[in-house]
Amino acid sequence: MLLNLTIVAGDGIGPEVIEEAIRVLEVVSAAFGHDLKLTRKNIGGAALMACNDPLPPDTLAACLNSGAVLLGAVGSPAFDKNPGHLRPEAGLLRLRRELGAYANLRPAVCFPALLEGSPLRAEVVKGTDILIVRELLGGLYFGQPRSLEGEPGSRQALNTMRYGEPEIERIARVAFELARGRRRQVLSVDKANVLECSRLWREVVTRIASDYPDVKLAHQYVDSAAMLLVLRPADFDVILTENMFGDILSDQAGGVVGALGLLASASIGGPVGLYEPVHGSAPDIAGKGIANPLGAILSAAMLLRHSFRLEREAGCIESAVQAVLAAGHRTRDLAKPCQSSSSTTEMGRKVTEAVRSLSAGSSRTGVQEKSA
Numbered sequence: 445m446l447l448n449l450t451i452v453a454g455d456g457i458g459p460e461v462i463e464e465a466i467r468v469l470e471v472v473s474a475a476f477g478h479d480l481k482l483t484r485k486n487i488g489g490a491a492l493m494a495c496n497d498p499l500p501p502d503t504l505a506a507c508l509n510s511g512a513v514l515l516g517a518v519g520s521p522a523f524d525k526n527p528g529h530l531r532p533e534a535g536l537l538r539l540r541r542e543l544g545a546y547a548n549l550r551p552a553v554c555f556p557a558l559l560e561g562s563p564l565r566a567e568v569v570k571g572t573d574i575l576i577v578r579e580l581l582g583g584l585y586f587g588q589p590r591s592l593e594g595e596p597g598s599r600q601a602l603n604t605m606r607y608g609e610p611e612i613e614r615i616a617r618v619a620f621e622l623a624r625g626r627r628r629q630v631l632s633v634d635k636a637n638v639l640e641c642s643r644l645w646r647e648v649v650t651r652i653a654s655d656y657p658d659v660k661l662a663h664q665y666v667d668s669a670a671m672l673l674v675l676r677p678a679d680f681d682v683i684l685t686e687n688m689f690g691d692i693l694s695d696q697a698g699g700v701v702g703a704l705g706l707l708a709s710a711s712i713g714g715p716v717g718l719y720e721p722v723h724g725s726a727p728d729i730a731g732k733g734i735a736n737p738l739g740a741i742l743s744a745a746m747l748l749r750h751s752f753r754l755e756r757e758a759g760c761i762e763s764a765v766q767a768v769l770a771a772g773h774r775t776r777d778l779a780k781p782c783q784s785s786s787s788t789t790e791m792g793r794k795v796t797e798a799v800r801s802l803s804a805g806s807s808r809t810g811v812q813e814k815s816a
C-alpha cells in the first residue's frame with residue numbers, strides 16, 4: 445500500500461518527536477511491505493516565521509492531497525501578543541476545519557509498566573483505559589459571533605457556544621460505534637443543568653443511543669465527571685463530549701495516567717485524518733533532546749489504523765512501545781528521580797528496534813492474508 449503522508453512538525457518539541465515517529469513508520473513500512481511517501485510542510489509558529497500565515501496555502505493543499513497528516517505541535521510564546529488569526533493555534537484550528545476532522549479520539553491508558561507513574565495511587569489508576577471522543581469542529585472554538593472590542597477599561601469579549609443537531613448526531617455515532625469495539629459503555633458529558641447547548645446534546649445523544657441497544661449510555665455533568673475521573677478513572681470506557689469540555693478532560697486524563705507525553709490522538713471524520721500527540725509544543729524543553737516521542741509514535745499507530753485500516757501494523761507499534769516501557773526505558777518525563785533516562789532519539793531507537801523484532805516474520809504474505 446502507498447502511505448502518502450503530509451508531515452507538519454510545527455513548533456517546539458514537535459520536530460524532535462515527529463522525527464522519531466517517522467523513523468518508526470519507515471521501519472514498519474519496510475517490514476510490512478508498504479511504500480512511504482512524505483511531504484513536509486510548515487504550520488503554526490514555524491509557518492508564521494516563514495510567511496506570516498499559520499496555515500499557508502501550500503500546506504493546506506498538501507494535507508488535502510495526502511492519505512493522512514501527521515502533526516507535531518503548534519504554539520510558541522513568541523506569538524503571544526499576536527491577534528487571534530496570526531497565532532500558531534489558528535493554523536491548527538483551521539486545518540481541523542478544512543479537513544472536516546470533527547471526531548477527536550484521545551485514548552488515555554494506564555500502561556502496566558507505568559502504574560507507579562501516576563500521581564494517583566496505583567490501585568486507583570490500575571486498569572484505566574479511557575477513550576475520549578471529543579467533538580472538534582463546534583462549540584466555543586468555532587461558534588459565531590465572536591469578538592473582542594471597545595476601549596481599554598470597558599472592552600467586551602464574546603464567544604458563542606453553538607451546536608446543531610446533525611453535529612451532535614454524527615459525533616455521537618462515532619462514540620457508539622467505537623464503544624462496540626470496547627466495553628460498550630458511553631458516558632456523555634455535558635452541562636445540561638445550565639446550558640441549552642447541553643440540553644440539546646443530551647436529547648440527541650439519547651435518541652441516537654436507541655440505534656445502539658447493545659451499548660450502555662449514561663450522562664454526567666462535566667464538573668462531576670472531572671471529579672469522578674480522578675476518583676475512579678478505571679470505571680470509564682468511552683467519554684463523549686463537546687469541544688471545550690473534551691479539551692479540558694483530555695488533559696486531565698493525561699494527568700491521571702501520569703503520562704501526558706504518551707498520549708496520542710486522531711482527528712477523523714473528513715476525507716483526510718489528522719494525527720498528533722496531545723502534549724503540545726513544550727517550548728521550555730524544546731531542542732534539549734529530552735522530549736518524549738512516544739505520543740507522536742503512538743499517533744503514527746493511530747494513523748495506520750484509522751486512515752489506512754492497517755490494524756496489524758498499528759498493533760505492532762503499540763506492542764513495541766509497551767515492550768520498551770516494560771524493559772524499563774524512560775524519557776525524562778517518565779523517569780523517577782533515581783532512574784536514569786533516555787533521550788528522545790534513544791527512546792525512538794528502542795521502539796524501532798522493538799518494531800523490527802516484533803515484525804520479523806510478518807512479511808508481505810502476512811499483510812496479503814489480512815487484506816484478503
Ligand code: IPM
Nearest residue numbers: 518519533536537691694722
Ligand atoms: C489540543 C490543544 C488545542 C485545542 C490548541 C493548541 C488549539 O489544546 O489539541 O488539545 O485547544 O484543541
Ligand code: MG
Nearest residue numbers: 691692694695
Ligand atoms: Mg488541549
